[in-house]
Amino acid sequence: MKVLIADKFEAEGIAGLEALGCRVTSEPDLNPETLPEALRRTEAEILIVRSTKVPAGVIEGASALKGIIRAGAGYDNIDFEAAKTRGVPVCNCPGMNAVAVAELTIGHLIALDRRLCEQDAALRGGTWDKAGFAKARGLKGRTLLVVGTGAIGTEVIKRAKAFEMKIMAQSRSLGDDTARALGIEPIPYTREALIKALGRADAVSIHVASTPDTKSLCGPGFFASMNPGAYFVNTSRGDIVDESALREAVESKGIRAALGVYQGQPSAKTADWSTPVADAKGVVHFTHHCGASTDQAQLAVAEETVRIVKTAVETGRFIHCVNGVGE
Numbered sequence: 001m002k003v004l005i006a007d008k009f010e011a012e013g014i015a016g017l018e019a020l021g022c023r024v025t026s027e028p029d030l031n032p033e034t035l036p037e038a039l040r041r042t043e044a045e046i047l048i049v050r051s052t053k054v055p056a057g058v059i060e061g062a063s064a065l066k067g068i069i070r071a072g073a074g075y076d077n078i079d080f081e082a083a084k085t086r087g088v089p090v091c092n093c094p095g096m097n098a099v100a101v102a103e104l105t106i107g108h109l110i111a112l113d114r115r116l117c118e119q120d121a122a123l124r125g126g127t128w129d130k131a132g133f134a135k136a137r138g139l140k141g142r143t144l145l146v147v148g149t150g151a152i153g154t155e156v157i158k159r160a161k162a163f164e165m166k167i168m169a170q171s172r173s174l175g176d177d178t179a180r181a182l183g184i185e186p187i188p189y190t191r192e193a194l195i196k197a198l199g200r201a202d203a204v205s206i207h208v209a210s211t212p213d214t215k216s217l218c219g220p221g222f223f224a225s226m227n228p229g230a231y232f233v234n235t236s237r238g239d240i241v242d243e244s245a246l247r248e249a250v251e252s253k254g255i256r257a258a259l260g261v262y263q264g265q266p267s268a269k270t271a272d273w274s275t276p277v278a279d280a281k282g283v284v285h286f287t288h289h290c291g292a293s294t295d296q297a298q299l300a301v302a303e304e305t306v307r308i309v310k311t312a313v314e315t316g317r318f319i320h321c322v323n324g325v326g327e
Helices: 011-019 035-042 056-060 080-086 098-114 116-124 151-162 176-182 191-198 220-225 243-253 295-315
Strands: 002-005 023-026 046-049 067-070 143-147 166-170 203-206 231-234 256-259 284-286
Touching (some): 011 023, 011 295, 035 056, 056 080, 067 295, 098 116, 098 151, 098 231, 098 256, 098 295, 143 151, 143 191, 151 166, 166 176, 166 191, 191 220, 243 256
Parallel strands (some): 002 023, 143 166, 143 203, 203 231, 231 256, 256 284
């Protein structure tokens, strides 16, 4: 099996693929413009990507391609419908980066509560303000609303409970038995129930997939229902948040927000770019869509990617297929 890796990938993963007898080509700096030539040159049957975009034109021109693997959970950087039309399975690695993203989410919550970024900036700017920064709410006893209880949302819940937070959660798949096992309050899966729950939450964390149903889920009505000064964290996908509505809530209601993903964020690994939300006159903390970027998570993803390829080589079946091809 000829495999092209178009992103950074763990050495252990490359070794695992080679141990299967695969001919592996690793070119981590590929982009949508250079990817078609690389696919033709390598005659790749399996394409592995992380953040590199794989648009329809790339898929349509890759005659040897038999499968695409997203070395991560989300797969919105791949045109999976175009792949389906071509009969090419698109697979992901669900749950492998859940702990890493959950750790970042909790980090954001702590940073918002203790104003870590502001404290750092003040000291670097030559200001000592122990009196001002001594005021914090603390997370213990506060109510966290988790929207989405897949692998990442569940790991966030586990960690938030360790901080003795009260947890409410809403998810399409969250049943009463699961809620009882997690020790949380389930919120009915309706917009009305979500809006009502927002009024009881001290903090909100978003962990849903990017779909037509979730686009701008967090819009004007969502933020209007949040408590003044509440914390808002999004480490899922940028198009889930109406950023103009968030900016208004930050400025008018004192919402303290932390974002790890953004509307229109660059597809390149590095770029000159800024988000309009950065101009908000209020507290917004930023990270660079790096929630899954820990050694632990990337090794787990690499191992799962190797398992997907191994299964395909041995059985012809592609596990974790997200577009209904080759299962």
